[in-house]
Amino acid sequence: MQISARRHDTTTIFDVSGDIDFANSPEVRQSVLREIRESHTARVIVNLRQVRYIDSSGVASLIEGLKASRDLGSRFILIGLSTSAREVLQLSRLIKVFEIYDNEEQALAA
Amino acid sequence: MLAVYSNPRWLSVVRGAVERLTETLGFPAVQCRSITRAVDEALTNIVRHSYGNRLGEPIALYFRRAQRSQLGEVESGLAILLCDRGSAASLNKLQGRPFEQIRPGELGLHLIRQAMDTVEFTRKGLTNQLRLVKYFAQASDAP
Numbered sequence: 001m002q003i004s005a006r007r008h009d010t011t012t013i014f015d016v017s018g019d020i021d022f023a024n025s026p027e028v029r030q031s032v033l034r035e036i037r038e039s040h041t042a043r044v045i046v047n048l049r050q051v052r053y054i055d056s057s058g059v060a061s062l063i064e065g066l067k068a069s070r071d072l073g074s075r076f077i078l079i080g081l082s083t084s085a086r087e088v089l090q091l092s093r094l095i096k097v098f099e100i101y102d103n104e105e106q107a108l109a110a
Numbered sequence: 111m112l113a114v115y116s117n118p119r120w121l122s123v124v125r126g127a128v129e130r131l132t133e134t135l136g137f138p139a140v141q142c143r144s145i146t147r148a149v150d151e152a153l154t155n156i157v158r159h160s161y162g163n164r165l166g167e168p169i170a171l172y173f174r175r176a177q178r179s180q181l182g183e184v185e186s187g188l189a190i191l192l193c194d195r196g197s198a199a200s201l202n203k204l205q206g207r208p209f210e211q212i213r214p215g216e217l218g219l220h221l222i223r224q225a226m227d228t229v230e231f232t233r234k235g236l237t238n239q240l241r242l243v244k245y246f247a248q249a250s251d252a253p
Contacts, residue, residue, distance in 0.1 A: 019125070022154040023118030053125065055150055056217035084143050091224055092217055 017050035020058035029061035049080030116167040144225035151218035160196030187245030
């Protein structure tokens with residue numbers, strides 16, 4: 001799993017690739033929370049296009065990112081969800097908790 | 111039988127094996143994903159809770175054919191037995207609770223229960239056994 005952050009105006013975009021599971025979800029959580037707390041950007045986008053699988057610990061990391069963003073008045077957006085990632089959010093009944101778009105262009109325009 | 115150690119790096123290996131197995135047996139794609147997810151979450155629970163994140167402890171997974179009679183028809187399926195020698199699991203946790211009362215860390219168990227037809231935990235001596243079964247919808251789909 002790899003995660004990197006980049007800036008686009010007032011938006012921080014995380015690009016994640018690989019599976020997110022118990023082996024690496026702490027790294028996702030730490031990277032996202034650190035960037036959210038340090039950058040204070042108006043919008044945070046997590047690009048999951050290259051992520052095929054997310055387990056419950058990965059979902060928990062995303063929830064923590066969402067909470068941290070809300071605490072700072074930022075929007076927290078997910079893009080590029082795979083079928084499996086979408087299923088796990090639906091099964092968790094969290095699909096409507098997140099702001100989700102198909103791609104980066106839509107998220108930036110929203 | 112698949113023998114692994116309690117190390118999160120084995121999770122992706124087991125996921126790959128279960129996904130291929132369920133595809134080969136002919137489960138629909140959505141069930142291949144959900145069964146794979148259930149086994150992954152169960153394995154994660156063993157590493158986290160049964161072994162308290164200790165690395166290098168043994169975990170065995172057995173894959174067998176399962177059968178049951180349902181409304182006069184015989185249903186076949188896949189039974190997966192996960193065995194570990196860690197601390198005994200809390201039966202209260204394993205019995206689950208209504209979704210609205212689930213805490214963040216209990217989501218894995220919820221996903222297991224949603225995916226599988228049978229989720230049975232037993233403690234035999236020093237061994238924890240978690241039996242997960244998923245049946246095909248029709249007998250003609252038997253593996």
